[in-house]
Amino acid sequence: MSADSNLHIDPxxxxxxxxxxxxxxxxxxxxxxxxxxxxxxxxxxxxDRFRTWCAAAGLGVRIDPIGxxxxxxxxxxxxxxxxxxxxxxxxxxxxxxxxxxxxxxxxLEMLRTLAEAGVRPDAPIELVCWTxxxxxxxxxxxxxxxxWAGELALAAAEALTDRDGxxxxxALEAIGYRGHSAPGPLPDAYFELHIEQGPVLEDAGLRIGVxxxxxxxxxxxxxxxxxxxxAGTTPPAARxxxxxxxxRIVDLVDRMMRARGQxxxxxxxxxxVRPNSPNTIPGEVRFSVEFRHPSDDEIARLAAxxxxxxxxxxxDAGLRLDIAPRHRIAAQPFDPACIALVEQAAAGLGxxxxxxxxxxxxxxISVARAGVPVAMIFTPCRGGLSHNPAExxxxxxxxxxCQVLMNAVLARATTxxxxxxxxx
Amino acid sequence: MSADSNLHIDPxxxxxxxxxxxxxxxxxxxxxxxxxxxxxxxxxxxxDRFRTWCAAAGLGVRIDPIGxxxxxxxxxxxxxxxxxxxxxxxxxxxxxxxxxxxxxxxxLEMLRTLAEAGVRPDAPIELVCWTxxxxxxxxxxxxxxxxWAGELALAAAEALTDRDGxxxxxALEAIGYRGHSAPGPLPDAYFELHIEQGPVLEDAGLRIGVxxxxxxxxxxxxxxxxxxxxAGTTPPAARxxxxxxxxRIVDLVDRMMRARGQxxxxxxxxxxVRPNSPNTIPGEVRFSVEFRHPSDDEIARLAAxxxxxxxxxxxDAGLRLDIAPRHRIAAQPFDPACIALVEQAAAGLGxxxxxxxxxxxxxxISVARAGVPVAMIFTPCRGGLSHNPAExxxxxxxxxxCQVLMNAVLARATTxxxxxxxxx
Numbered sequence: 112m113s114a115d116s117n118l119h120i121d122p123x124x125x126x127x128x129x130x131x132x133x134x135x136x137x138x139x140x141x142x143x144x145x146x147x148x149x150x151x152x153x154x155x156x157x158x159d160r161f162r163t164w165c166a167a168a169g170l171g172v173r174i175d176p177i178g179x180x181x182x183x184x185x186x187x188x189x190x191x192x193x194x195x196x197x198x199x200x201x202x203x204x205x206x207x208x209x210x211x212x213x214x215x216x217x218x219l220e221m222l223r224t225l226a227e228a229g230v231r232p233d234a235p236i237e238l239v240c241w242t243x244x245x246x247x248x249x250x251x252x253x254x255x256x257x258x259w260a261g262e263l264a265l266a267a268a269e270a271l272t273d274r275d276g277x278x279x280x281x282a283l284e285a286i287g288y289r290g291h292s293a294p295g296p297l298p299d300a301y302f303e304l305h306i307e308q309g310p311v312l313e314d315a316g317l318r319i320g321v322x323x324x325x326x327x328x329x330x331x332x333x334x335x336x337x338x339x340x341x342a343g344t345t346p347p348a349a350r351x352x353x354x355x356x357x358x359r360i361v362d363l364v365d366r367m368m369r370a371r372g373q374x375x376x377x378x379x380x381x382x383x384v385r386p387n388s389p390n391t392i393p394g395e396v397r398f399s400v401e402f403r404h405p406s407d408d409e410i411a412r413l414a415a416x417x418x419x420x421x422x423x424x425x426x427d428a429g430l431r432l433d434i435a436p437r438h439r440i441a442a443q444p445f446d447p448a449c450i451a452l453v454e455q456a457a458a459g460l461g462x463x464x465x466x467x468x469x470x471x472x473x474x475x476i477s478v479a480r481a482g483v484p485v486a487m488i489f490t491p492c493r494g495g496l497s498h499n500p501a502e503x504x505x506x507x508x509x510x511x512x513c514q515v516l517m518n519a520v521l522a523r524a525t526t527x528x529x530x531x532x533x534x535x
Numbered sequence: 536m537s538a539d540s541n542l543h544i545d546p547x548x549x550x551x552x553x554x555x556x557x558x559x560x561x562x563x564x565x566x567x568x569x570x571x572x573x574x575x576x577x578x579x580x581x582x583d584r585f586r587t588w589c590a591a592a593g594l595g596v597r598i599d600p601i602g603x604x605x606x607x608x609x610x611x612x613x614x615x616x617x618x619x620x621x622x623x624x625x626x627x628x629x630x631x632x633x634x635x636x637x638x639x640x641x642x643l644e645m646l647r648t649l650a651e652a653g654v655r656p657d658a659p660i661e662l663v664c665w666t667x668x669x670x671x672x673x674x675x676x677x678x679x680x681x682x683w684a685g686e687l688a689l690a691a692a693e694a695l696t697d698r699d700g701x702x703x704x705x706a707l708e709a710i711g712y713r714g715h716s717a718p719g720p721l722p723d724a725y726f727e728l729h730i731e732q733g734p735v736l737e738d739a740g741l742r743i744g745v746x747x748x749x750x751x752x753x754x755x756x757x758x759x760x761x762x763x764x765x766a767g768t769t770p771p772a773a774r775x776x777x778x779x780x781x782x783r784i785v786d787l788v789d790r791m792m793r794a795r796g797q798x799x800x801x802x803x804x805x806x807x808v809r810p811n812s813p814n815t816i817p818g819e820v821r822f823s824v825e826f827r828h829p830s831d832d833e834i835a836r837l838a839a840x841x842x843x844x845x846x847x848x849x850x851d852a853g854l855r856l857d858i859a860p861r862h863r864i865a866a867q868p869f870d871p872a873c874i875a876l877v878e879q880a881a882a883g884l885g886x887x888x889x890x891x892x893x894x895x896x897x898x899x900i901s902v903a904r905a906g907v908p909v910a911m912i913f914t915p916c917r918g919g920l921s922h923n924p925a926e927x928x929x930x931x932x933x934x935x936x937c938q939v940l941m942n943a944v945l946a947r948a949t950t951x952x953x954x955x956x957x958x959x
Contacts, residue, residue, distance in 0.1 A: 308768045309764075309768025311768075343752075343895045344893075349734045349738065358785035360782075381813045382808050387806070389802075389805045399813035495768065495769060497765055
């Protein structure tokens with residue numbers, strides 16, 4: 112055990128900060144939800160409050176050109192690569208109070224605890240607030256971590272525009288978060304605490320999810336075309352009903368998912384009917400399709416099988432089907448040593464935990480793609496509900512996740528980068 | 536054969552009138568379509584032009600309180616109940632140039648022909664332009680014929696409002712068509728010429744549809760409720776995907792239709808997904824369902840079977856289904872003697888014809904419900920396309936339909952009401 116094993120975070124202070132950032136001036140809504148969309152005035156206000164807290168905790172803050180905020184807690188050996196922790200402060204337009212925010216404020220609570228106790232780990236610890244994880248405004252998410260990781264060019268990110276034609280660059284300027292800090296060396300490791308956004312932990316009665324990686328994904332956009340015609344006058348043999356074909360393809364996606372057991376995901380989330388009039392046979396239906404699975408091979412099979420089988424369904428119904436692959440994301444395994452540290456931290460605290468895959472996208476995935484050793488910690492959320500004003504966790508769950516985060520980070524920061532134990 | 540059997544309508548004059556009413560000042564659009572929505576300024580202008588033409592043909596015109604226009608061609612026996620012909624001038628917001636208009640202007644062409652030739656049948660002939668057949672503005676169609684037939688109370692019709700809160704009464708006043716003519720005695724018979732709005736005649740290479748009645752209908756509104764959740768994090772066992780259930784019910788409607796051969800109709804024309812985001816499992820889907828069939832018994836069976844079977848599908852998928860019956864319309868057979876006159880007229884002209892059911896709603900159905908002997912004549916339209924700017928017929932098809940109309944009407948107007956031949 113390290114010298115810091117008896118350090119305890121302050122659950123009330125953590126909860127207080129969470130509730131503070133949920134106030135109306137930071138995008139809180141009367142239904143208990145949030146609308147702190149990336150680079151909005153509410154996001155600016157939230158970031159400002161976060162920086163004030165960082166300054167009060169004695170942390171040095173720098174801001175990079177895409178608006179990522181880094182707060183540094185110095186290590187005993189400032190030359191060592193820092194251990195990075197963090198998440199995001201932006202929310203969905205009708206989002207909740209914990210998605211993202213928990214990871215940032217748990218990191219802050221950890222650094223407040225270390226500062227108060229005067230504990231100085233060997234490696235520096237940096238806390239990051241990534242810009243626009245949610246993707247609710249500029250057409251794509253993971254903007255800050257994507258630029259940082261080199262997956263997205265800065266100029267391309269700056270040129271993204273919202274519905275009103277406002278660019279990311281202009282939006283950063285408007286809230287004063289277009290910074291100048293140059294990228295430092297890669298961190299030694301990255302830990303991110305996040306709510307699960309799914310029902311697995313709650314259903315299993317567990318407190319901590321030890322996240323071993325992210326799923327592979329394949330996304331499609333489909334257009335199925337039939338012939339618009341009068342619903343009352345067109346006999347069965349003359350019908351080319353685009354919605355009948357689309358309905359069967361929605362069912363196909365569900366069946367393809369279920370054939371792969373509980374690890375698969377298959378969803379048609381968006382579907383639009385034209386002309387969408389009760390008395391007219393639909394002439395066109397446009398819809399999204401996404402599959403996810405922990406295995407790249409399984410996603411490759413799904414991505415090959417789906418257009419073929421959907422095509423048979425369309426042909427049978429006399430319809431034309433155009434399926435365009437939209438994006439394909441490889442599975443991203445996290446780092447075995449970092450995963451082990453999280454697992455050990457949970458066990459050391461006596462918290463029931465299990466290993467699991469992340470179903471959602473997270474900044475941690477960008478960071479891992481840059482070659483940084485990464486692990487994530489999940490905490491339960493009520494009913495698995497997220498991206499929703501009713502998103503809910505308990506103060507105890509927040510505190511437990513924060514404590515696991517701190518214990519894992521301290522273990523990493525007081526050992527060598529390769530996991531070799533150092534003498535305290 | 537009657538004395539009038541050699542009378543011929545003027546195809547060029549009929550086509551000229553059709554093209555005249557398709558001009559921009561009467562609601563014509565650059566794509567060749569129409570937007571002469573009921574009681575709009577364009578409808579007012581079209582009605583005015585129609586009245587000018589009636590006056591020029593020597594017809595006396597009266598307007599009733601719901602705006603139906605009646606033009607009278609006097610018979611040799613003015614005391615006899617008139618034979619009524621007509622249809623409607625209003626169109627869908629993006630409608631075509633022939634739906635409705637053909638029946639009104641063919642009636643006008645017939646009376647112009649009689650007037651020019653100085654032919655006077657025994658019974659008067661009246662030509663009617665019904666108010667708002669399409670139902671595109673005030674939430675229900677067949678307003679003029681419905682009030683006339685006593686199916687819809689005048690006060691209720693006048694109180695209907697459009698999206699801007701404008702009432703039928705105010706809209707009638709605005710274009711000067713809130714008339715005062717009292718209802719006369721019921722007509723002896725009613726004949727309506729209309730485009731088929733379906734593909735049956737064209738596909739079979741026929742020129743005339745002898746319409747024997749209207750289908751029974753059962754309409755429903757359905758709401759299927761699941762649980763909105765993250766598409767990436769929610770495992771198959773925890774999903775309640777409302778769109779998967781809705782897709783299977785769309786397929787059920789299609790299968791129930793096809794199980795009844797070519798006489799059945801079953802359509803989900805409108806379907807809306809919430810929240811309709813690619814990354815979220817749909818929590819709610821709302822959709823319309825309608826079934827049609829020539830037999831009331833078959834519609835009764837469909838209306839009982841559908842909610843039951845759809846309920847099984849929803850239950851299997853862990854979804855809640857609420858199905859509300861919206862309306863139920865009984866089958867309406869037309870009059871055998873009138874049907875025979877149309878069939879004889881087509882045969883006398885050597886035009887290939889067949890008996891068929893009307894799939895769409897028409898003013899003729901309101902008139903038949905009032906107890907008037909009714910028949911309808913269908914002419915082909917390209918690709919069965921209607922309610923569409925591309926709606927298309929040929930001048931020859933219009934003329935043939937008009938000639939059949941005139942021959943059938945003259946046969947009726949020169950015989951006794953019960954079909955007993957009178958000496959010429």
